[in-house]
Amino acid sequence: MKFASTEKYIATEDLRVAVNAAVTLERPLLVKGEPGTGKTELAREVATALGMDIIEWHIKSTTRAQQGLYEYDAVSRLRDSQLGEEKVHDVANYIKRGKLWQAFEAGERLVLLIDEIDKADIEFPNDLLQELDRMEFHVYETGESVKARHRPVVIITSNNEKELPDAFLRRCFFHYIRFPDEATMRQIVELHFPGIKQALLTTALTQFYEIRDQAGLKKKPSTSEVLDWLKLLLAEDMSAEDLQTGGNSALPKLHGALLKNEQDVHLFERLAFMARGGR
16 A cells, blocks of 8 residues: 555655655655644554554653663662562563554554654664664563564654764655645645635735745744634634735734744834835
8 A cells, every 4th residue: 555645634746755665665764844844744644544553752852762662660669679569570560661662562564653853862863773773672671572573664753953863864764845835735725624715715825925935034834833824714704805904014914823933023013114114
């Protein structure tokens, strides 16, 4: 089965090729792109399209690679030994299985999402090299080796917050999700809001891309933010004419869904002031 667009996700041709290539090569798919371009949702839709379950490992700044394999709870074992618990004699009772272990022991092939890998320490990707390459790791406390019964489809996302090690990159199939052009964005919007009036959609997308193209913008609005904005416009029953009557303000209607910091709001306020001739 090949991955293609789904009922909830528009996949461009180059993205479909990348996903299917990674599945065929049995290599992790490393997906980069600015926040809000659907990297995390891609993994879920791949799982749906391929008829697989998904295990999601969301990375934080404090996450260690070892946690993806397993964690040994020595504190609980010490406490139980002091209480005379019988289970203390079996160290396996104090091993907590991580997301990789869960994926490795699954009875059928599934999708493993390692989300926002660039949030972790720079050594995090290197610490997972052997496990993702060999699909096997050793549990030192019990002496057992855990080997994947079925090699999972591994999808790794990154917001490009930091460079990833070359050794890690060599083991991945890479794809950068470009921000959707207007034609693709129109498809995405119509998927979420079927039957939206074309005049409203055209005016809204024109304003949206004008905002994104504005020089000096600190944070460009993303796909998820334009969808939130359109949801608000529809809830307020606004028309294309309502969007075009902005008065003396350069800010779009309900701009709080698109502009997420005061610097960008002030930028558009200054533009409006200059357009009025500084009066």
